[in-house]
Amino acid sequence: MRAAKPEDVEELKKLIYETIDSCCSGVYPCEAIDYFKEYRNTQNILNDILKGHCLILTCGRELIGTGTLLSSNARRIFVNPLYQKMGLGKRIMRGLEEKAIKEKVRIMDLDASLVAYSFYRALGYQTQSEEIIQVKNGQNLRYYKMVKKMVKNLGPRN
Numbered sequence: 115m116r117a118a119k120p121e122d123v124e125e126l127k128k129l130i131y132e133t134i135d136s137c138c139s140g141v142y143p144c145e146a147i148d149y150f151k152e153y154r155n156t157q158n159i160l161n162d163i164l165k166g167h168c169l170i171l172t173c174g175r176e177l178i179g180t181g182t183l184l185s186s187n188a189r190r191i192f193v194n195p196l197y198q199k200m201g202l203g204k205r206i207m208r209g210l211e212e213k214a215i216k217e218k219v220r221i222m223d224l225d226a227s228l229v230a231y232s233f234y235r236a237l238g239y240q241t242q243s244e245e246i247i248q249v250k251n252g253q254n255l256r257y258y259k260m261v262k263k264m265v266k267n268l269g270p271r272n
């Protein structure tokens with residue numbers, strides 16, 4: 115695992131878009147999928163690489179996972195579908211939580227999509243609220259605001 119560099123931005127975006135397409139189809143309407151992608155445009159990813167703590171996981175030359183911490187907010191956690199359920203998402207989150215603890219963050223927060231909600235629950239995040247954004251064509255995008263209190267022990271399953 116290493117910190118992302120600005121030159122990783124296009125490959126990161128490709129990983130993110132392909133993962134969204136694979137994991138969200140059938141769960142979210144296509145208008146919500148478009149919204150997810152627009153929110154993760156090149157400029158936003160680049161800003162977070164420069165301002166935040168953006169981690170990437172590689173397998174050989176292939177980029178297979180990523181996650182970013184910006185202040186107390188964990189965002190853009192994605193693992194290539196071929197490598198999911200192998201503990202990699204947890205590894206990325208642990209890296210972000212370690213950074214948060216070093217930065218004296220007391221409570222980490224994140225937005226969880228329907229497809230990632232159980233993952234964050236498994237890592238000890240608690241639901242604060244359910245949110246709905248109206249996207250195009252009157253479609254809804256449902257997600258959860260979640261938080262976790264930071265202590266040195268990173269959670270029940272670590």
Ligand SMILES: CC(C)(COP(=O)(O)OP(=O)(O)OC[C@H]1O[C@@H](n2cnc3c(N)ncnc32)[C@H](O)[C@@H]1OP(=O)(O)O)[C@@H](O)C(=O)NCCC(=O)NCCS
Pocket residue numbers: 133134137138150191192193194197198199200201202203204205227229230232233234236237271
């Ligand atoms: C969510 C995601 C990051 C999880 O990564 P992962 O590498 O598969 O997760 P891990 O293998 O590290 O799993 C960690 C724990 O969470 C649990 N978990 C992971 N995904 C889960 C799921 N979909 N449902 C239930 N539990 C899940 C695992 O069982 C594991 O529990 P354990 O520690 O008791 O074994 C990954 O599935 C992903 O990128 N999903 C797509 C995200 C997305 O498209 N979001 C929408 C746009 S924002």
